[in-house]
Amino acid sequence: MDENTFDIIILGGGAAGLSAGIYTSRAKLKTLILNEGVVGGQMVLTDEIANYPGVENISGFQLARVMKKQAKTFGCTIKSNAKITGMELDNAIKAIEVNNKTTYTAKAVIISSGGRARTLNVPGESEFQGSGISYCATCDGDFFQDKEIIVVGGGNSALEEAVALTKYASKVTIVHEFDHFQAYPSAVEEARKNDKIHFIMESTIAAFKGDTSLKTAIIRHIPSGKESDMRIDGVFIFIGYVPNTEPFKNLISLNERMEIVTDENRQTSIEGVFAAGDCIAKRWRQVSTAVADGTIAALSAAEYITKQ
């Protein structure tokens, strides 16, 4: 086997991909994990994991490190900074082109591309990230001591973080697109009884403006379409997650939420292509469920290769 030929290629090195890599490389299958960003995926974004069985308390960063080490110890090759620029999944030998230059081939592919925080995708949002716009209350909350801020969203994260941010901010305005919240009633009640929290319902943010830092949010009332400027120091956005499945859109079956559809063996609509973790259609997204998916996908892929 030459250096670009593998038994299995795994796309994504989060909890699901690393687990799959641990299993396939331990089964002596030549395995390559290709990772566009950082190994560990969204796991590294978690400060403390206290419900991962067998480990009392660990940071997501440390857990990811151990998983990566395990995969490498068993002989798995991990390549970071690898952007997929081409894919051929339909044939018996699957081909993945990376960074417009190197093509790797394998008998089976496991997609574990994960998800990412959803953005509003409005003018000014990327420009002011880090100078007024944040996606992490625990990271950046203390920059907004005695300042007025907006929290966008209506789920549990949005309401819980809004309450947490009142520790710093003088006023927190929750802007939410519906006339009701999706969060648990207890989280809604907690926010409602906090004097510092105000609500703007059935509204969204149309744009952000400022100079070197954020100064104004343009708020649009959805039913009327009416827009108004709000002078603001900071905006925290918590509007859920989206799966990283754009590259697979016209190749394999996705559901209406862009999640990859798999059967119970984590087989996708293409033979020899499996999927695991946050990118697949499922109800619960935890490190433990990603690990389980990755394990199932790895064992299914190994069985598929043996039968070929």
Added chain:
Amino acid sequence: MLQTGLTHIESQDAFNKIINENENVMICCGRMGPMCVPVYESMEELEDEYTHVKFADMEFDIPDAHVIRSLPECAGFMGLPFTVYYKNGTVVKATSSLQSMDQITEILDEQFAK
């Protein structure tokens, strides 16, 4: 001290030594939070590839981190980490908050071209 595999800068003296003794330096100043950790991870991954760049981290909350916190290039920054790039001891670029591997390599390739 930050729990990373990078070189840790723990004092102003150590900071001066690093930026004066290395032509190209990238310093990430942050905490062990979700926006900072991916930047440290990217830097660790890039250490093998960018051997002409010195990668280091610095804990945001130690007093000596004022060397980063009070930089004019970081004025208006309201998101961790503060990441600063030095060429021959001079700031050539600074970013606030999470940066992707792509964003980091773009800066490294532009500022520290071989």
